[in-house]
Amino acid sequence: MRVFVAGGSGALGRQLVPQLVARGHQVTATTTSSAKLGLLEKLGAEAVVMDGLDAGSVEAAVAKAEPEAIVHQMTAIAVGHAGKADMKHMDRWFAGTNRLRTEGTDHLLAAAAAAGVTNFVAQSYGAWNGLRTGGWVKAEADPIDPMTGTPAEPGMAAIRHVEDAVVKAGGAVLRYGWFYGPGAMDDLVEPVRKRQFPVVGSGAGRCSWVHLVDAASATVLAVEQQAQGVFAIGDDEPAPASEWLPYLAAAAGAKRPMRVPVWLARPLAGVVAVTVMTEGRGFSNARAKRELGWELQYPSWREGFKAELA
Numbered sequence: 599m600r601v602f603v604a605g606g607s608g609a610l611g612r613q614l615v616p617q618l619v620a621r622g623h624q625v626t627a628t629t630t631s632s633a634k635l636g637l638l639e640k641l642g643a644e645a646v647v648m649d650g651l652d653a654g655s656v657e658a659a660v661a662k663a664e665p666e667a668i669v670h671q672m673t674a675i676a677v678g679h680a681g682k683a684d685m686k687h688m689d690r691w692f693a694g695t696n697r698l699r700t701e702g703t704d705h706l707l708a709a710a711a712a713a714g715v716t717n718f719v720a721q722s723y724g725a726w727n728g729l730r731t732g733g734w735v736k737a738e739a740d741p742i743d744p745m746t747g748t749p750a751e752p753g754m755a756a757i758r759h760v761e762d763a764v765v766k767a768g769g770a771v772l773r774y775g776w777f778y779g780p781g782a783m784d785d786l787v788e789p790v791r792k793r794q795f796p797v798v799g800s801g802a803g804r805c806s807w808v809h810l811v812d813a814a815s816a817t818v819l820a821v822e823q824q825a826q827g828v829f830a831i832g833d834d835e836p837a838p839a840s841e842w843l844p845y846l847a848a849a850a851g852a853k854r855p856m857r858v859p860v861w862l863a864r865p866l867a868g869v870v871a872v873t874v875m876t877e878g879r880g881f882s883n884a885r886a887k888r889e890l891g892w893e894l895q896y897p898s899w900r901e902g903f904k905a906e907l908a
C-alpha cells in the first residue's frame with residue numbers, strides 16, 4: 599500500500615515508518631524541517647517537507663504522494679516546537695498541538711478527500727484522561743474527560759475534534775496511552791531522577807502506558823485493515839501512579855519518589871498534574887486486541903520500563 603505519514607519524524611513516526619516499510623508498504627513521510635529529510639530517507643521513506651497548518655502545503659504533499667492511506671501523527675509537544683514541558687500551563691504547552699489536531703486534521707482530511715483517500719488513521723490520546731466518574735478503566739464508548747475549567751480543557755477539545763472529524767469521515771482514531779520507549783525516556787526519567795516527580799495524594803489515579811514499538815504496530819494494523827472508529831491503544835495494565843511511579847524510579851536506579859499532599863501539589867504542579875495522579879482513568883485495550891488482532895511486545899509497563907532502562 600502507498601502510505602502517507604504526516605509527522606513521520608516524531609517519536610512514534612520513527613517506529614512506524616520502518617514497521618510499514620518492513621511490511622512491504624511504500625511510505626511517504628513528512629517533517630517541517632529539511633534537516634530531517636535524511637533521517638526519514640534512512641528509515642526507508644520518501645521524505646517531504648510539509649507544514650500541517652498550511653492547507654496548500656498539505657494538499658500539495660498529499661496530491662504528489664498519491665497515497666492509498668493517510669496517517670496523522672502531527673503534534674508539537676516536543677521541546678523544539680513547544681519549549682519546555684509545562685503541565686501547569688498545559689494550554690500554552692499544547693497550543694501548537696491543539697492547532698495540529700484541529701486545523702491540521704481538517705487540512706489533511708480535505709487533502710484526503712481531494713485525493714479520493716478514505717483510509718485515514720489519526721492520533722488521539724487515552725492515557726489518564728477518561729471521564730472521572732465510575733470505574734477506573736474505560737472503553738472506547740466512554741467519552742474523554744473534557745477537563746472543564748482546567749488548562750487541559752483546550753487539549754481535550756482538540757482531541758474531541760480529531761475523533762469526531764476522523765470517525766465522521768470513515769477513518770480510525772487511536773487513543774494512544776502515555777508513550778515511552780526510544781526517544782521518549784529522557785523527558786520521563788529526568789524529573790524522576792531529580793526527585794521532582796512525586797506521588798501526589800493517594801496516587802490512585804490510573805494511567806495507560808504504551809511502548810512506542812507497540813503503538814506503531816497497532817497503527818500498522820489499523821492502516822492495513824482500513825479500521826474505522828475509536829481504538830484505545832494502551833497496554834494490558836492500566837495502573838495507579840502509586841504503583842508505576844515508584845517502579846519507574848527503581849528501574850531508573852533513582853531514589854524513591856517523594857509523596858506530596860494535594861494541597862501542596864496543586865499550587866506547585868497545577869490542577870492537571872494533581873488530577874492525573876489522584877483521579878485519572880485509564881483505558882482497556884480489549885477492542886484493539888479483539889478487532890485488530892493487536893499483540894503487544896510489552897503487555898505491561900513493568901517489562902517495558904525495565905527493558906528501556908536496563
Ligand SMILES: NC(=O)c1ccc[n+]([C@@H]2O[C@H](COP(=O)([O-])OP(=O)(O)OC[C@H]3O[C@@H](n4cnc5c(N)ncnc54)[C@H](OP(=O)(O)O)[C@@H]3O)[C@@H](O)[C@H]2O)c1
Pocket residue numbers: 604605606607608609610611628629630631634648649650651671672673674675676678679698723776777778781782783785
Ligand atoms: N503524543 C502525545 O499526546 C504526548 C503527550 C504527552 C507527552 N508526549 C511526549 O512528547 C514527546 C514527543 O513529542 P510529540 O508527541 O510532539 O512528537 P514528536 O516526536 O515531536 O513528533 C511530532 C511530529 O509532528 C511533526 N510536526 C510538528 N509540527 C508540525 C507542523 N506544523 N506540521 C506538520 N508536522 C509537524 C514533527 O515534525 P518535525 O519535528 O520533524 O518538524 C514530528 O514528525 C515524547 O517524549 C512523548 O512521549 C506525547
